Amino acid sequence: MPELPEVEVVRRGLAEHVVGRTIESVTVTHPRSVRRHLEGAADLAARMAGQRVTAAERRGKYLWLTFDDGDDALVVHLGMSGQMLVRPADAPLEKHTHIKATLHDGTQLRFVDQRTFGGWALAPLVEVDGTPVPEPVAHIARDPLDPRFDREAAVDAIRAKRSEIKRVLLDQSVISGVGNIYADESLWRVRIHGSRLASGLTKPVLRELLDAVTAVMGEALAVGGTSFDALYVDVNGESGYFERALAVYGREDEPCRRCGAPVVRERFMNRSSYSCPRCQPKPRRR
Secondary structure (H helix, E strand, O other): OOOHHHHHHHHHHHHHHOOOOEEEEEEEOOHHHHOOOOOOHHHHHHHHOOOEEEEEEEEOOEEEEEEOOOOEEEEEEOOOOEEEEEEEOOOOOOOOEEEEEEEOOOEEEEEEEOOOOOEEEEEEEEEEOOEEEEHHHOOOOOOOOOOOOOHHHHHHHHHOOOOEHHHHHOOOOOOOOOOHHHHHHHHHHOOOOOOOEHHHOOHHHHHHHHHHHHHHHHHHHHOOOOOOOOOOEOOOOOEOOHHHHOOOOOOOOOEOOOOOOEOEEEEEOOEEEEEOOOOOOOOOOO
8 A cells, every 4th residue: 555655756746737727527437436436427527527626635645636616625545556647638548547537738637546446536625623634534643744743742642552553653543644664664763663562662762753754754755655566656657766775674584774683574464564573672471
């Protein structure tokens, strides 16, 4: 799943190439890509036609476009393979193109989704903590790259959880934008095993961890995010390069970049966790 840096790369591309343009028409060719829009494909297409895009916004891993009517937002779910590509309207369609929005300047915004887990949906905007967000995003916490992110409030929220610290990092209602990759990388940076209890970590340690989260995602963003395959790309179809800088994630049995011990992989919430057994010792169980 794309995490904050990958979604922010897409958002920036949309801000550059789509914001300020008017949507002339929308064509939906796969019903699964609009399944979250309960009124159906025809309703989504009719309501978007003639709208001018005013902003491309993001909170955590959630992305949306706003329009000049100010009522609804287009929430974009990238899923596991969703791509938002900007192409000339006469360019050949990419395989798995399921939605096309033709813009007034002769370009198209295309939603390409090989696995069809993502999609588009219109949703009303609601105000949360002084910020308008789509209704489905209202429960999502601010992320560390948000200018209004409150680190001390996040520290308090994390310490209140009697759960494993990695599980808490992945809880989007506590701190948003962090997924499996950047949780593992951040925990490695501060030498904490993901199974440590969040409530047992001190405030200074949690501040250091949140600073590591911010740093690692900022570094990933600077190189276009992490692209393990051709599915994670920006609006121009280009991949990111942070995979080359990963310290532990996906590096099972390879030497730790700090101490040289072989990186281990463990099962975690139907996925994998990567850590250094020497730098990040497991906590002792009672």
